[in-house]
Amino acid sequence: MYIAMGDAQNCVGIYRRERNVLESGKEVPWLYLGRYRSHHAAIVGLTFIADDDSGIIRLVSLGHDRVLVEYDLANSFAATGIVVRSAVTVEQTAMPCGLLVLPPGCQPGEDPKRTLVVSSNDEFKFKVLDVLGLTGVHDERPLPSQESHCVQTLLAPTYGAPPSYLQVLPDNNSGKRYAVYNTPEKVVGLLKLPLDGNPNCAMGLIAHPGAVKGLCVSHDGRFVLTTGGYDYGIFLWEVNTSALDGLAMMGGTGIEPFEALIPGGKGGDFYDEMRDYFYLAQLRSQGEDTTEDREVTGEIPLDEVPDMLRALGYYPSNFDVRDLVRFGPNPEP
Numbered sequence: 642m643y644i645a646m647g648d649a650q651n652c653v654g655i656y657r658r659e660r661n662v663l664e665s666g667k668e669v670p671w672l673y674l675g676r677y678r679s680h681h682a683a684i685v686g687l688t689f690i691a692d693d694d695s696g697i698i699r700l701v702s703l704g705h706d707r708v709l710v711e712y713d714l715a716n717s718f719a720a721t722g723i724v725v726r727s728a729v730t731v732e733q734t735a736m737p738c739g740l741l742v743l744p745p746g747c748q749p750g751e752d753p754k755r756t757l758v759v760s761s762n763d764e765f766k767f768k769v770l771d772v773l774g775l776t777g778v779h780d781e782r783p784l785p786s787q788e789s790h791c792v793q794t795l796l797a798p799t800y801g802a803p804p805s806y807l808q809v810l811p812d813n814n815s816g817k818r819y820a821v822y823n824t825p826e827k828v829v830g831l832l833k834l835p836l837d838g839n840p841n842c843a844m845g846l847i848a849h850p851g852a853v854k855g856l857c858v859s860h861d862g863r864f865v866l867t868t869g870g871y872d873y874g875i876f877l878w879e880v881n882t883s884a885l886d887g888l889a890m891m892g893g894t895g896i897e898p899f900e901a902l903i904p905g906g907k908g909g910d911f912y913d914e915m916r917d918y919f920y921l922a923q924l925r926s927q928g929e930d931t932t933e934d935r936e937v938t939g940e941i942p943l944d945e946v947p948d949m950l951r952a953l954g955y956y957p958s959n960f961d962v963r964d965l966v967r968f969g970p971n972p973e974p
Contacts, residue, residue, distance in 0.1 A: 647684035652676040677723040680704030686740025703740045707732040733960040735762035741807035769793040791964035795838035800845030810862040823853040841892025
């Protein structure tokens, strides 16, 4: 029903499929609704989101200006132009690089009816966002009363450059879902869903000697086509998801893959320091001045996470804290 395009002037243009008669009398099947300069920096993501239950089609774009914009397609007409429904700042310092729409119910623990999108950034992070909550305004400053739209922040593949284009593979009825990605230079790879930050659930290979300009998936998900830049090449790749499953299995289960990411590994000085702070956070959450028996749950409240990060040498901003705990504290005056 719609075609959307982003151009080099940071504008989004939209066509709608309907009968349109030009002044010359020629009938064309697509009506040009117009274009809207919704970003002041390059557009890195533009995608449709279809709600099968309601039949509503939504369009969102993401730019280097760190803003995620949703367009009101139902109220956009050729006579009045394109209408923007919401615009929300999703990053404070990191630069967005790509955008992906997750299949419904993909992320465990989340409402299967929620629409989640993933933005990748130049800090090699995936940020999972709830687009149904996009009710903010175009403002770089986080609003004290605004709920964070960030659901999770996860480690992205670290093969060369951050992922710049991502696409979910079609469902093959195996109960497992995957996504493919490419970086701006050389690398094309495969991701296992749901996203969890496990480095063993992603792979990458050098597909081109230089820039990777495009990526496309076949209708059955068996093949991936990539186009290069100055190499003038178009390559056809066969997808082998079982190889990625084997890699993930060899990397261990639970927190094993993440322990290998800690400097010094499990049992190192930094690991012991993290464990001490974790125990202290449990004491703080249960009250430090108490003589009652302690309950060792192995968990700490989200409100304790920012203080733990500060103790370990990382000082998140109020914007970062809001993303960490979803309902972040009000900024200090």
